[in-house]
Amino acid sequence: MSEPLLIAEDVTAGYLPGIDILTGCTLTLDEGEFVGIIGPNGAGKSTLLKSLFGLVDIRSGSVRLRGEDITNLAANRLVSKGVGYVPQTKNIFPSLSIEENLEMGLYLAPKAFKERFAHVAELFPLLGARRKQRAGALSGGERQMVAMGRALMMQPSVLLLDEPSAGLSPALQDEAFLRARDINATGVSIVMVEQNARRCLQICHRGYVLDQGRNAYTGSGRHLLTDPKVIELYLGTLAKAP
Amino acid sequence: MREPTPASTALADVAPEPGVAKPDPILVVDGVRRSFGGLTAVDVEHLELQRGAITSLIGPNGAGKTTFFNLMTGFDQPNAGTWQFAGDDLAGVPAHRVARSGMVRTFQLTKALTRLTVLENMKLGATQQRGERMLTSLWPPAWKAQERAIEERADELLVRFKMDHMRDELGGTLSGGQRKLLEMARALMVEPVMVMLDEPMAGVNPALTQSLLQHVKDLPSFGMTVLFVEHDMDVVMDISDWIVVMAQGQIIAEGPPDVVSKDPAVITAYIGEEHGDESRFTPVPRGAGAPVAVIEEAPVDTHEGEDEHSGPHAEEREP
Numbered sequence: 111m112s113e114p115l116l117i118a119e120d121v122t123a124g125y126l127p128g129i130d131i132l133t134g135c136t137l138t139l140d141e142g143e144f145v146g147i148i149g150p151n152g153a154g155k156s157t158l159l160k161s162l163f164g165l166v167d168i169r170s171g172s173v174r175l176r177g178e179d180i181t182n183l184a185a186n187r188l189v190s191k192g193v194g195y196v197p198q199t200k201n202i203f204p205s206l207s208i209e210e211n212l213e214m215g216l217y218l219a220p221k222a223f224k225e226r227f228a229h230v231a232e233l234f235p236l237l238g239a240r241r242k243q244r245a246g247a248l249s250g251g252e253r254q255m256v257a258m259g260r261a262l263m264m265q266p267s268v269l270l271l272d273e274p275s276a277g278l279s280p281a282l283q284d285e286a287f288l289r290a291r292d293i294n295a296t297g298v299s300i301v302m303v304e305q306n307a308r309r310c311l312q313i314c315h316r317g318y319v320l321d322q323g324r325n326a327y328t329g330s331g332r333h334l335l336t337d338p339k340v341i342e343l344y345l346g347t348l349a350k351a352p
Numbered sequence: 353m354r355e356p357t358p359a360s361t362a363l364a365d366v367a368p369e370p371g372v373a374k375p376d377p378i379l380v381v382d383g384v385r386r387s388f389g390g391l392t393a394v395d396v397e398h399l400e401l402q403r404g405a406i407t408s409l410i411g412p413n414g415a416g417k418t419t420f421f422n423l424m425t426g427f428d429q430p431n432a433g434t435w436q437f438a439g440d441d442l443a444g445v446p447a448h449r450v451a452r453s454g455m456v457r458t459f460q461l462t463k464a465l466t467r468l469t470v471l472e473n474m475k476l477g478a479t480q481q482r483g484e485r486m487l488t489s490l491w492p493p494a495w496k497a498q499e500r501a502i503e504e505r506a507d508e509l510l511v512r513f514k515m516d517h518m519r520d521e522l523g524g525t526l527s528g529g530q531r532k533l534l535e536m537a538r539a540l541m542v543e544p545v546m547v548m549l550d551e552p553m554a555g556v557n558p559a560l561t562q563s564l565l566q567h568v569k570d571l572p573s574f575g576m577t578v579l580f581v582e583h584d585m586d587v588v589m590d591i592s593d594w595i596v597v598m599a600q601g602q603i604i605a606e607g608p609p610d611v612v613s614k615d616p617a618v619i620t621a622y623i624g625e626e627h628g629d630e631s632r633f634t635p636v637p638r639g640a641g642a643p644v645a646v647i648e649e650a651p652v653d654t655h656e657g658e659d660e661h662s663g664p665h666a667e668e669r670e671p
Contacts, residue, residue, distance in 0.1 A: 125525060144635060150557045151529030152518075198528050198555070247388055251413030273528070276554045279412045279583050281624030287633060295636045305529070305555055312633035331635065345558055 113177055114138040115299055116162070116268055121171035123161040130169065131157045133323035139268065139301055144294045146314030146331060148307040148344060153320040155303040156198055159270045162301070163195040164188055175268070190218055194266030198273045198303075201257035204246030208237050208256055211245050215260030223263075230259040233289060251278040254286065262293065269293065271302040275309070287313050307345050311335045319344060359405035359572060359593040360608065368607025371398040378403040378546060378577050379424070379455075384433030386416075386423055386601075393419045394430070395601040401546075406568065406578040408588045411598035412622050417581050420598070421548055425457045426450040438545060452479060454545030458535045458552060466524030470515060473523050473534055474506035475499075477541030502541075509537040512567060514560070529555045533564070546577040553587055565591055585623060589613060597622065 116139040124130040131154045139145050147155050160166040162173060164185045172181045175191060185195070203211050212230060216223055231238030234255045245256055254274060261269060274290060275283040287309045294300050304310035311317050311331035319327040319340055327340055334340050362375055377400035386394040394416040401407050409417050422428035424435065426447035434443045437455055445453075465473055481502065482488045483495035510516040513533045518526065526534060536552050549568070553561050561584075569591060571578050582588050588595065588609070595612040597605040599621040605612055612618055619625060626632065 126522075129525075142636075142638060148557075151533070151555075151560060152527045154527075156527060247391075249414035249418070273555060276528075277413075277551055277583070279410075279622055280585050280627050281622060282413055283583065284624055284627060284632070291633075291636060305557055307558060309633055312630065313635055315635045315638060343559070 113174070115141045115143075116173070116175050116301075118158070118162060118173045119171050121158070121161055121173065122169045123157060123166045123171075124169065125157075125166065131166075131323055132161060134171070135320065135324055137162075137301070137318060137325075139299050142294070142297055142299055143316065144291070144300045144302070144314045146310040146317040147301065147303045147320060148305075148310060148317060148334075149320035149326070150344060154323040155320055156272050157323075158320065159195065159272050159301065159303055163193060163270055165195075186218075189264055189266075192264075192267040193270065194261035194264060194268070195270040196254075196257045196261045196272060196274065198276065202245045202248075202253050202260075204244070206245055207242050208245055208248075209241040211256050212237070212260050212263055215263035218264065226263045226265070230262050233262070233292065234259050251282050254278065258289070267297075267299060269298050269300045271300060273303055273305060275304060275306050283309065308335065357405075357572065357593055359402055363402055363405065363594055363608065368605070368611045370603040370606055372400070372606065374400040374402040376403045377401060379435065379437050379579075381424075381435040382433060384420075384423060384430045384435060386419055386428065386430045392601050394423060396420065396433070396603055399596065399603055399606075401577065401579060402594060403577055404572045404575065405593040406572060406580060406591055407594045407596060408580045408582060408592040409596050409598060410582065410588060410618075410622060411604075415598040416601040417598055418550060419601075421457055421550055421581070424450075425455060425548065451542065451544075454542075455548065456539045456542055456544035456546070457548040458539050458550055463535070466522065468523055469520050470510065470523060470526070470534060471503070471506055471519050474510065474538055474541060475502055477538035478502045478505070479542050505541065509540055513537045514563070529557060529560075532556050533560075536564070543574075544576060546579065547571065548579045550581050551583065552580070553582055553584060561587065585613070585627075 118135065118137045121132050121135045122130050123132040135154065135158055137145070137158065147158065149155050157166055161168050164183050168182050172179060174180065175193070180188060180191065203214060212227055213223060216226060236252060237255060237259050245253065248256065258274060271290060274286045278286055283306060290300060290302060291313050302310060302314065311334050314331045317329065317331045317334045318325055319334065327334060327337065366372055366374060379401040381396050381399040384394060384396045385392065411417055419428065423430050426445050434441060436442065437453060440453060442450060481495065482498055488494040507516065510519055513536065515530065515533050515537065518530065523534070532552060532555050536549065539547055553564065556564060565587060568578060580591065592609050595606065595609055596603060597612060597618050604621065605615050605618050
């Protein structure tokens, strides 16, 4: 079998000197694959995404994209190589309009704006309909759509999503997951960190459970959902619908 | 469904309709309206919140829930309207005086001070600290004992929220979920009369959610009233004595959980008609390959193929 599209091998990373948040984390992503990451608070889920996107210093281990070493490459270089990232919070420019926010996602290829915007507006009709509105006046859920839309402007081959459902109503959470699935169906490979573990594991091909900065379990989403150890450690009984 | 509480019993005879009067209201809102340009974000004709109850405020994104919080707590000023909290008129009162009157809130997007430790963040939540006055600050015996009591309370709350191991870490090193916990614990430092929690569970992992929920459920027994914005319907159904539903700035429904969750208007506006249909959530089918069936003790470097998941999984359906 050929090498996966994206591979992070035995990654150690952290913010403060001497304190590692990730302590040997490994992740692979195949072409067209949808991978979900779940785990307790502080397990290092968001840090893992940030390290894939060059926002956290990787201290040991490596990240490769299509066989090319991209360890600690700057985020702007990664964007031009086809990696998109949607942060968990502070992910929009509140003083800019929706349209300008999306333009910011395309600063490497400004001429393609019209065509790409049409494509994104098809996925998120709200963004098209309210394009001139100031993003700061949007609700939490609408902001998330702006952030996802902006990442898609560069037509990435790998999309990193940090808790896309956070702060959304049940109907919109369902929408967000189905949209992520739609994006995946167009061939974009996705790594998604989520707290809504059940939905996440339902739609991803493969899931990772992180605990204390390293992989605890991995397997297909469906199997993790029903694994007693994962339920006890992480999902809890509330997630196990009666 | 949760056990009956004193508050849910008191509310049992209240008709489930928007703007209905409560037997013992702590917060009474009248004609509060806030518009941003042409958009009316909040337009609440009349709302009463029962003292000692856990009331959930739900509604679609953009319904005006957070704006309503901002108005009540003095972080934003309405174009019109009045409201009384525990008998005091709060219209036009600035945020810090609202907090001192006993109404304390948390934020959806957390506001942890990144360059202070977790414990320092907690201690900042306490009010009326004698060491904060210029003259008394010069004479430590005047405030040492109070400082110790505050620290004890902070430590107690950190243990309750399972954050005690992070006590001396800087606020900036906390993960998103941990900041949520800190925010909630800090709000309780002032021993408030009413706590307004803006999506406290978003970003907190499911296993921890349950123990947090228990803490929220215990708050009324300490004499606190809780107003709670949350999107997880399992949580809302489990925790609420009463539910208020907002859409497009207005209260469109209110009532006990079992009534509101069956209200067709609520299902259309908020929950989504197909929310219970789990069969929609399947992975995108991938090319043929051997199914991955084993759960391995990671790390794993490679994997082979994928199994295709299709069709409804009846055993995982929601109630």
